[in-house]
Amino acid sequence: MPARDIDHVVVMTRDLESARAGWEQLGFTTTPRAVHPFGTANSLIQLQGNFVELLEIDDESRIAPPAADAFSFAAHNRAFLAAHGEGGSMLVLTSADRDADIAGWTARGLRTYAPFDFERKARLPDGSETRVAFSLGFTGDRSLDGLGFFVCQQHTPEAFWKPDYQRHRNGARRIAAVTLASAEPEAARPFLEGFSGGVAGPAGDDGCYAVALAQDRLDVVPGGPPAIPAIEIAVDDVEAAAALIPGAWRDGPAIVLPSEIANGVSIRLVPAQPQARR
Structure with a gap:
């Protein structure tokens, strides 16, 4: 099974508009609020090939209860917020074939759930709307209980990725x-x-x-309850990014933004490799 890469990280918030404003103050561009058909709403920080998903509970009445063979995305994130407060609640990897990924996990003895497909509206930079569609496959493990793990196969990448949303003041x-x-x-x-x-x-x-992915990596550290305490983001110019962000501190060549200003996750800004700048 070929190594996947990071597709996105879900950061659960109590107030999506407040979270959007906070991340924009850090120099990130956020997409307009979008609503899922299963009770949540999000705004994205689109980067070059992956993204951060800021998420809130939108409509409790539309949240499906958990079931033995079906993972409820919205119920998981509602429970995470109640138990832990704001923070990184799910890690999502890329997928070229969701069904093959689930079959591969089953062959390796990983816990799997029923596949899930959905569509939602997305607002384009010019104000018009389009539809985006995804196929998701969920898994999980006792050693990381409380966090969510899934792959995301995109069916409409041309409608999803937009250069205007991928440009950020912090580089x-x-x-x-x-x-x-x-x-x-x-x-x-x-x-x-x-x-x-x-x-x-x-x-x-x-x-x-560390777990080496196709081009990204996962850093695994000892801790208390399972958590996603930090995200490392490559930027064009660390010094220029730091100048935008009061409260950041230096860690060698990196700049660290504390979790208190980023909805429960620490952000580590590192210099982008030359190939990542193209």
Whole structure:
């Protein structure tokens, strides 16, 4: 199974408009609010090939209850918000064939759920509307209980990706890495390799290790309850980005934005590699 890459990270919020305003103050462009047919609403930070999804509960009456064989995206995120507050609630990887991915997980003994397909309206930069369509496949593991994991196969990429939404004042280019915390990082290793198709490296003395994806990576660290504490985003010019953001601090060549100003996730801005700038 070939290694996948990061498609997006879901950041659960209590107030979507407030979250949009906050991320725009950090130099990101956000898409207009969009509504899902299953009770949630979102706004995206589109980057070069992946994105951050800011999410809120929109209509409780449309949320499907969890079932043994069906993963409820909205119910998961509602429960996450109640248990943990705002923060990274789900990691999503790319998919060229959702059904093949689920079959591959089943063959490797991973927990799987019924496939899920949906469409929604998307507002274009000129104010017009189009429809975007997706096929999702969900999985999960006890070692990372409380977080959601799925792949997303896009059927309308030409309608989804828009250059006007992919340009950011802070020069953001791509999510390069996502940090996952677990009380049992070694127990999470087989799941993360099976979920991603990537290869996990050896653990250091501190118990941390990385899972190499096609071009991105997952950083796994020891922690308390499973969490997505940080997102690493490559930017064109770290110094220029830092000048836009009061409250950021330096960590070597990177700039770190604390979770208090980014809806529960820390953002680490790193220099983009030359190929990522093209």
